[in-house]
Amino acid sequence: MNKELLKNMCSIYSPSGNETAIRDFIVNEIKDYVDEIKIDPLGNLIARKKGPGKKIMLAGHMDQIGLMVTFIDENGFLRFTNVGGLAPAITLSQRVIFENGIIGVIGSEKLESIKDLNLDKLYIDIGASSQKEAEEMVSIGDVCVYYSEPIIDDKKVVSQALDDRIGCFIMIEALKALKDSENDLYFVFTVQEEVGIRGAKTSAYTINPDFGIAIDVTTTGDTPNAKKMAVKLGNGPAIKVKDNSILCHPVVKNTMIKRAKENDIKYQLEVLELGGTDSGAIHLTRSGIPAGVISIPTRYIHSNCEMCYLSDITGAIELTVKLVESEFVE
Known part of the structure; x- marks a missing residue:
């Protein structure tokens, strides 16, 4: 496990629409x-x-969720809109960082009840004393992302942007491990997934593949009072059956299961009732492309402390290699 590579990837500023740094x-x-x-x-x-x-x-996908400045008031506080899915309760009190290195803190107006908390009640405090001072630091339309130090120990990784730097990391490590392949492989690091799986749509149209595989995170059912779901950390990569954007093609799903069993790779099956991945766009491209997903069980998605297990990541790398180096089961 190249922990330093993973840590570096999670630390790079690259919100939707501005993926240049992570791409380079x-x-x-x-x-x-x-x-x-x-x-x-x-x-x-x-x-x-x-x-x-x-x-x-x-x-x-290379992109991560972000916050875009929409207004700067006379005292230098920034109002913002979401770029991707933001939960107000998670966003409150977080540190954020802009592309130019300016760091701010998310504050809230006075609330009569926590039930009144929404994004309109939040603001970014960059320490400015006036609108003029703030405008010298940031501009309308600038985007910031959650800012915290990735933590990786012998069992887990905790960081912002695991959705979906972990998928990109798995693709990189699988690519390095591949020797020869019977297939013509296209490793696509996509843009703007968090705002409508846009990059997958255009790249799949260009490539027109025979099969498509997204590698992304998925939620779990292993925390207290979590929604019932047969996915948990430590039980291996999840082979998706369905989510809100796709019913995974049986050829792709069954080939994943077959390769996992053949190579003694621990795996679990995933039925996600909400959300989607790049495969949702890939499978609807042109006349249709059989597609599936390798998912990484992850807690606290779309926060600054997303968590997954190293064992699941290692399993996903191995499954990816075994899946793409030989023929699919028709």
């Missing part, structure tokens, strides 16, 4: 392991490892 980092990391690297007009990074067989597209 990934290019430098994978350039010696692929035959071609392209960046499409929307900003997706498409890395190809050539092979004689079917075209397989793997997708992990």
